[in-house]
Amino acid sequence: MGRGTTADVSLPRPGLTLTGALAVALALLAFGAVMIGPYALTPGQVLAALTGQGDPQAQIVVWNIRLPRVGAALLVGAALAAAGASYQALFRNPLVSPDILGVSAGAGLGAVAGIFLSLPVAAIQASAFVGGMVAVGVVMLVGALVRNTDRTLTLVLLGVVVGALAGAATSLLKVMADPYDQLPAITFWLLGSLASITMRDILPALPMVLVGLIPLALLRWRINVLSLGDDEARALGVEAGRTRFVVIAAATLITASVTALAGVVGWVGLVIPHIARMLVGPGFARLLPASALIGACYLLIVDTLARTIAAVEVPLGVLTAVIGAPFFVWLLARGRRGWS
Template identity: 60%
Template sequence: MNERARLAALTSGLLVALLAGAMIGPYPLSVAQILAVLAGEASDPQAATVFFNIRLPRVLAAALVGAALAAAGAAYQTVFRNPLVSPDILGVSAGAGFGAVLGILLGLPVMAIQMLGFGFGLGTVALVLGLTLALRGAGHVLVMVLCGIAIGALAGAGISLVKLLADPEQQLPAITFWLMGSLAGAKRADVAAALPAVVIGLAPLVLLRWRIGLLAMGDEEARTMGVEAERLRLFVIACATLMTAAAVAMAGVIGWVGLMVPHMARLITGPRFDRMLPAAILIGAGFMVLVDTAARSIATLEVPLGILTAVLGAPVFVWLLARGAQAWRA
């Protein structure tokens, strides 16, 4: 199957996932009802309200979060030349989580909580990069990763402290549910707020995907091809961090998507970043829509997204490890 056929098939799968997400829920909608609502000819006003105010914003938010986390994971794995890297390696998820739970503790409105999470996520990675530059030595990438682990641990300690200080009846449940990831309160304003950050972070990755792919060959090889490896690596990290912070600020901490989806894309397209990135974006968007649809459908109470992604991601990750071990022994 050539590249165009693969992208067409993945795009079709995403459209099916979006349609399923729009149809399935406590108030089910048929295809005929959705078409009537889109055409402005719906006989049931409740169907139009559910579609435009609840179902459509949530489906779009899930697709946006999935695409952002998958693209960020693919970018991180390429620039660090490590397939086990995920978008939160530099502490962005922990930093955004700390900012958001601090906003909940202070009783801020939802939009302010999201903006605080977004700002803390970016600030955490900026601190990591600053420490890396200050400590720069022979192991530049290794120092960056270790600084990310350290700052992420500090942010995690801050989250624990906030949970200790929070009101156990109102604030603590909200903090716990947010940290497990959810799109239950997603609205059109949330999608509109996160979309610019995701587009600003994603567009350079798509436009520079061929150059970014050269980083997987090593810095020396990339320089021989005319690519300034250090500058490009920092630029890619900044773009991926921007997308991750926006996704975490809107949906909470959702693990495994940025780690698992790039591997799924590689199985379809191969290791080349320029081919893998578009596939990862489409797979991530569709996967997140289906997971969110399941989260609000499989039980009376909504299941946090982080639980479902872990349940799905852990077995897939073990399978990928087993597959890699078989290939190594062969």
């Protein structure tokens, strides 16, 4: 390896070149994804359309259909992976996903309620966002009231409880929903999809994801320390409770925003931080950007598959599960530790 043999004071930074390479790969993938589709475009046509020239029909395809969709895939993938990396560090478990505290179940219930009440799309998205935030809010509130020495386990179990309740309410609404009109919409939403996404859908989610990423980036060192557990983090000088609250709030904001946009897309937040950790190590300062970039690439590829491999749209959640679940088994087989 030869790492750190010459000047051991400066830690080697393999992460920087890798981050650059990922960014380049992301740009190329995005460009490729804009070309692919029922109305196939050449690189020249895409470049022309991007600069506002050439075939008007190609311009409409690029600006109104492909770019919003590619942008949404990048945003959702980056956001879920970043939130997943944060939750995994916080809960000291590499097999944790961003919906561990019930954000997906809550957002699902919010969206299903919105569809059930035949609300407009923007209101359904708002309802999903609120549902996700409220679910985690309830977990945090009850968690603060329950006196138990193991804070982490308390939160995880409360997440299971709130998730189960939200799931039950969602099921009830599905039974009561109109089977021809509402039920297909509900099912599709719960499996996640970026079909029919427009720029107007992305715009509210984007700033919220960015606002959520700021505290995660600022607290990057403390998040490492927090992954040692509460007692040790506090003995090292970190106000563990307060820091954890900020990280959970930020990661939940991110997850709820993109879940409102794309529906429930599972597995990304669980699997991608793993791949990132293998490449750049567990240090959060490198893990966060690497997770976001790989997550963006991954979901872009999956979403491009979702809209091209069949005549109908394949729900995103189906594809991410088909890819993610075997990977999860492989991780388990490699014997990484769970809760100690």
